[in-house]
Amino acid sequence: MELTRTYRSPWLDEELDDVRQLARTFFEKESVPNQERWAKEHQVDREYWNAAGDAGLLCIAIPTEFGGGGGTFAHEAVVMEEQAAAGDDAFGYSVHSTIVAPYILKYGTQEQKEKWLPKLATGELVGAIAMTEPGAGSDLQALRTSARLDGDEYVVNGSKTFITNGTHADLIIVVVRTGEEEGGKGLSLLVIETDGLAGFERGRVLEKLGMPGQDTRELFFSDMRVPKENILGGEEGQAFLQLMEQLPQERLIIAVAAAKGAELAIDRTVEYAKERQAFGRELMKFQNTRFVLAECATQARAVRTLVDHCIELHLKGELDAQSASMAKWFSTDQQCQIIDRCLQIFGGYGYMLEYPIARAYAAARVQKIYGGTNEIMKELIARTL
Numbered sequence: 001m002e003l004t005r006t007y008r009s010p011w012l013d014e015e016l017d018d019v020r021q022l023a024r025t026f027f028e029k030e031s032v033p034n035q036e037r038w039a040k041e042h043q044v045d046r047e048y049w050n051a052a053g054d055a056g057l058l059c060i061a062i063p064t065e066f067g068g069g070g071g072t073f074a075h076e077a078v079v080m081e082e083q084a085a086a087g088d089d090a091f092g093y094s095v096h097s098t099i100v101a102p103y104i105l106k107y108g109t110q111e112q113k114e115k116w117l118p119k120l121a122t123g124e125l126v127g128a129i130a131m132t133e134p135g136a137g138s139d140l141q142a143l144r145t146s147a148r149l150d151g152d153e154y155v156v157n158g159s160k161t162f163i164t165n166g167t168h169a170d171l172i173i174v175v176v177r178t179g180e181e182e183g184g185k186g187l188s189l190l191v192i193e194t195d196g197l198a199g200f201e202r203g204r205v206l207e208k209l210g211m212p213g214q215d216t217r218e219l220f221f222s223d224m225r226v227p228k229e230n231i232l233g234g235e236e237g238q239a240f241l242q243l244m245e246q247l248p249q250e251r252l253i254i255a256v257a258a259a260k261g262a263e264l265a266i267d268r269t270v271e272y273a274k275e276r277q278a279f280g281r282e283l284m285k286f287q288n289t290r291f292v293l294a295e296c297a298t299q300a301r302a303v304r305t306l307v308d309h310c311i312e313l314h315l316k317g318e319l320d321a322q323s324a325s326m327a328k329w330f331s332t333d334q335q336c337q338i339i340d341r342c343l344q345i346f347g348g349y350g351y352m353l354e355y356p357i358a359r360a361y362a363a364a365r366v367q368k369i370y371g372g373t374n375e376i377m378k379e380l381i382a383r384t385l
Contacts (some may be wrong), residue, residue: 007301009308011315016078019060019071023079026055027086038090038213044168046126048091053123057093066105067118073098073249073314077256082369084260087356089363090213092128092165094253096120100127102249103173107233107242112191116171124231127131128169130160130219131243138376140175140243141184145221147176149228151356154178154190156199156224162370166202166217170194173232174221175239184240189232192224199224210362235298247372248324252310254371255324258331258364262300262338265360266293272357289345296338303331322384329377332367339364 030051037162038044052058060075061069069075076098083093101120104113119125136142156176163169170309172192180187194200232242270293273283283289310327314320339361343350350357368374 007304009304009311011074011308011311016074018084019075020078023057023082024085026057027050027082027088029088031083031088031091033091035087035213042212043215044090044213046168049123049126049168051123052093053121058123059097059117059121061098062101062105062117062121067121068101074123074311077311077367079258080253080256084257085264086332087359089211089359092214094257095129095164096127098253099246099250100129100171100173103129103232103242103246104191106191106246107238109234112232120171125170126168126299128163128165129162130170130172130174132160132162134159134161138372139241140187143175143177143187145176145198146175147178147188147190147226151211152228153225154228155227156190158221160219162206163217163219166212166219167205167215174217175243178236185237187239188236189239189242190226191224191230191232191306209365210359211366219355222362244321246252247350248321249314251324251328251371251377252319254316254367255310255327255331258335258367259300259303261360261364262303262335265339265342265357267359268298268331268346269293273345274320283345292341292345296341299334303334307331322381325377328371329368332364333374335367336364
């Protein structure tokens, strides 16, 4: 029996069940048949974004006045869970809908919101956020990409790496240094519209351990000129505060994916163990197999209840950095442990990429790295003790 059938998250309701069914139908029809091709091409089809917009899945938590679905983070969580259930680790939905759009909604001027959010909701624009640089990962205060004001435009120079949606992104929130102040005080969020933008270049598609269908790229800016009205919120020097306010949701997004990923791994392994024969009997009849899966199921339930707790806090506007950091590190650490133990039950087949458990193993490893490494999460938690 699937773990999700023996436990129901307390924040779910009938409306969210309907959203789940809509998302499940969409991913089964539009994603599943194309995943092998996307993995080879290192990107989803550009039209896939428009199809998701037509289905009402993009920016589902953005108010209807800006073209969104008028829902909450719970609606987004359900969509992300169904994307994971479909085996789709190529579609950069979470970056587009649950990171980029909320930044614009929370900090954008009225003009910026009216200009960009409706197009993100339809898929006319694909969103990305560019923080990480070759010399600066989790340490945001070490970022060096510069934006110098020249008349009515910023002149931007620098580079970013590990950018999800790097191929298709039309609208990118770039963390830039607009001031001379050291650390986070001189950082701003500058929104660039890439169509025909001189000085903007997409670098190579990066070969990753997992998620081969995701268009993760490098970005380069060489005397790139961006209108000064594209500073998010219209005021320089606000990026560090904005990033700190939004990172708890980003980390909760990762935790949601980790909880679902762990549950899926267990469900697939239980199914395999009941079918696979060894020494004349099903794998599931061996005590070691049963004990390993019992332990994994318990670990996954612990992750799920922590993530559910944080979702409920977030829906009430009460999610703090400590709780989000706890959810992020614990869920991703457990996800990797659970998938590793499940893969072992598959034996040699677990090492074959044609099996979903192998692809899940590869994809899960980055969960402990992005959104702030798990070591950073522990440091943030420790500061509150």
